[in-house]
Amino acid sequence: MQAIIICGGKGTRLKNVLKNKPKSNVVISKIPNIIDQIYKLRENNIKEILLLTNHYEKAIKRIIVKFKIENCKIVKDCNYFGTGGALINAIKFLKNDFIVLYSDIYLNFNFKNFITISKKKNIYANVVVHANDHPHDSDAVNIDFFNRITKIYLKKTNHLRLNFCVAGVFYFKKKILKNLKFKKKNVEITKDILMNISKKNIFAYQTIEYLKDFGTPERLQKVKHDVKKRFDKLLMFKKKKSAIFIDRDGVLNKEFGSSINSLKKFEILPGVGPAIKKINDAKIPCFVVSNQPGLAKKTLTTFQLKRMIYKLNFFLSSYKSYIDDYLFCPNFQNYYFNDKNVNIYCSKSKPNILMLKLLAKKYNLDLKRSFFIGDSDIDILTGFRSGTKTILVLSKRIFKYKHLVIPDHISNDLSDAVNWILKKIK
DSSP states (O other), X not given: OEXXXXXXXXXXXXXXXXXXXXXXXXXXXXXXXXXXXXXXXXXXXXXXXXXXESTTHHHHHHHHHHTTOOSEEEEXXXXXXHHHHHHHHTGGGOOSEEEEXXXXXXXXXXXXXHHHHHHHSOOSEEEEEEOOSOGXXXXXXXXXXXXXXXXXXXXXXXXXXXXXXXXXXXXXXTHHHHTOOOSSSBOOIIIIIIHHHXXXXXXXXXXXXXXXXXXXXXXXXXXXXXXXXXXXXXXXXXXXXXXXXXXXXXXXXXXXXXXXXXXXXXXXXXTHHHHHHHHXXXXXXXXXXXXXXXXXXXXXXHHHHHHHHHHHHHHHHTTTOOOSEEEEEOOBTTBOOOOTTSSOBOSSOTTSOHHHHHHHHHHTBOGGGOEEEESSHHHHHHHHHHTOEEEEEOSGGGGGOOSOXXXXXXXXXXXXXXXXXXXXXX
16 A cells, blocks of 8 residues: 655744744654654555655655655655645556545554555545544535545535544545646645545545644644653554443533424533543543434424534534534434434434444444443433443433433533543543
8 A cells, every 4th residue: 555645835834833844844752743654654564655745845855864764755746736736746656546644643543444444445535534623623524324425614614514524644546536637726635636526436434543633833732742641542443442422411401301403492501611621631532422302203303403513513612622423313212214414323212222332333442441421311221231330410300210220420510420430540
C-alpha cells in the first residue's frame, strides 16, 4: 500500500509558533510529526511514502535526509495547489489505490483495519470521520445506514448536520482522479474532489481513535498535553476500552414524560457541558443510547431528532466537548420505523442490549469495564444485562421504577455520576 502525506500548507494560523518552518516538522512526540507519521505507517506495513510539498520543500527534504527515510519520494505542487491539487499534480506517481493523510494531524490510528475494510468494499473512496469539539470549524458528512456518504458539509456553514467530521485520512482509488478537470488552480480534497465524486460509491469510516489536527496554537498545545500524558494510546482500536453509555431524556435534557419533538422542549440540563468535557479529557469514549418511540408513533421525525442532536453538539462544542456516537431505537411495540438515510437507528429498544453490543463491536469496547448512566429502571436493567456498572440519575421517572434491579450507584445528576465513575476508574 502507498501512503500520500500532504505537507504543502503555509501554516498561517501557526505562524507565530512555526517561525518559517512547515507544520509537518512540528515536534510533538520527540521527533517531527511527519517522521512520526512515517514510522507509524511502516508499523502498519505501509512502506512506500509519497510527500506532496509546496512552500517548505527544502525544509521537509532536510528532515527526511536527517532521519534517513528510505523509499520516500517528494513531489512539489506545480500546476494545481491545495490538498486536492497536490494529488492531481502527482497522479502519475500514484498507485491504483492509496491512502492520504494531512501532515498536521497527530494520530494513533489502525491503518491496517482501515485499509482492510476499504479494500473489501467496491468503493471509490473511504473517508475517516470522527466526532470532535469544533464541528462548526470542520468539514462533515452525512452517513446512511450502509455507511455511504450521502452529503458533504463544508466547515463554517450553517447546515443541519451531525458530528461526523472529516479527520484528514482517506482511501482512494486512482481511477476516480483521472477524469476530474478543474478550471481553478486551488483544489481541495473535500470541497472539490469529494464533492465531484459524491454521487458514486464513497463511504465513511467512523473511529474514536486519536486523530487530532494541530492547525491552531490552542489545538497544538492540547495535542502536546495529550501525548505527554500518553492519552493518545488509550483509544487505540486494538485495545479493549471502557466506555460510558448515557441515556438522553432525563440525563442530558429535561424529561417531559413523552416524546420531545421540538427544540423548545429540548432543554439541556445544567452541568451537562462540563460533565461531558470531563469524560472527553479522561479519553473515555461516551455514547448516547436512547429509545425514541415517537418516531414509530409518528409524533417525531428524523429531521426533528437531527435538529436536537445538532443543538446538543453545538452546545457541547462551547465547552470543547462532544459525544462520540449516537444510537436510537425508533420502534414501539408492534409499530416500526425505518429510515436508512441515516446510521443512528437500531431495531431493538432497551432493555434489549443490542445498541450497546453494536457500539462495542464497532469501537472494540469492553462492556464489563464500562458504565451505563440512566434515569429509569429500563436503563439500569439494560446495563445489568450487558454487564456494565450502572448509575441511576434521579428524575421524575424514579416514581415509575418497577424492575427489581439495583443500580451500582445513585446520583443526583450527570455531573455527580461522572465524578463517581472517574473515581472508580482511578
